[in-house]
Amino acid sequence: MATGRGLIADFERAFDEFFDEMLIDRWKGGTGPLEFERAQVVDLADRYEVRVAAVGVDPAKIQAEVAGQRLAVRVPDKLGGLLDSSFAFSDSIDGEASTAKWFEGTLVITLPKKKGRRIALKAS
Numbered sequence: 192m193a194t195g196r197g198l199i200a201d202f203e204r205a206f207d208e209f210f211d212e213m214l215i216d217r218w219k220g221g222t223g224p225l226e227f228e229r230a231q232v233v234d235l236a237d238r239y240e241v242r243v244a245a246v247g248v249d250p251a252k253i254q255a256e257v258a259g260q261r262l263a264v265r266v267p268d269k270l271g272g273l274l275d276s277s278f279a280f281s282d283s284i285d286g287e288a289s290t291a292k293w294f295e296g297t298l299v300i301t302l303p304k305k306k307g308r309r310i311a312l313k314a315s
Contacts, residue, residue, distance in 0.1 A: 208259050230264075232278060239280055239302040246296035253293075255300055257286035262302060 229244035245253065245266050254265040254273075260280045265273045283305040291300045 204259065208261065230276065230278075234280075238304055239282075239284070241278060241298075241300040241302065243298040243300075244296060245298055248296075250293040250298065253291075253298055255291055255298075257284050257289050257302065260284060262300065264298075264300070266298075 231242040233240040233242070241262060241264070243264060243266065248267055252267045254263075256263045260283050262278045262280070262284070263275070264277070265275050268274050280302070285303040285305045288303045289301065291298060293299075
């Protein structure tokens with residue numbers, strides 16, 4: 192049975208993610224969805240895969256960060272700045288098990304989905 196504090200913590204986390212997505216991300220200037228037209232998100236049964244085409248980019252300068260149900264990716268542009276985009280997912284992501292690979296000008300980020308915990312029912 193969930194405790195009152197656990198429910199409050201879950202609500203606070205969901206509220207924070209909603210606030211970040213709906214307000215803060217929209218206030219950031221200079222970035223938009225067109226900057227990552229070459230990004231592809233694949234939803235598989237046990238994981239998400241995000242593929243970002245970034246030909247000619249130094250892979251050591253690419254930044255990726257996972258938090259909750261979101262992935263933020265920053266790729267250097269040709270003018271010395273960073274293209275910034277975030278992806279929101281319906282399932283929580285296992286950030287500790289997430290990986291990124293560079294293959295022929297494409298960044299492939301694998302984001303395992305967190306598995307729910309099955310609760311055993313005990314008869315009283």
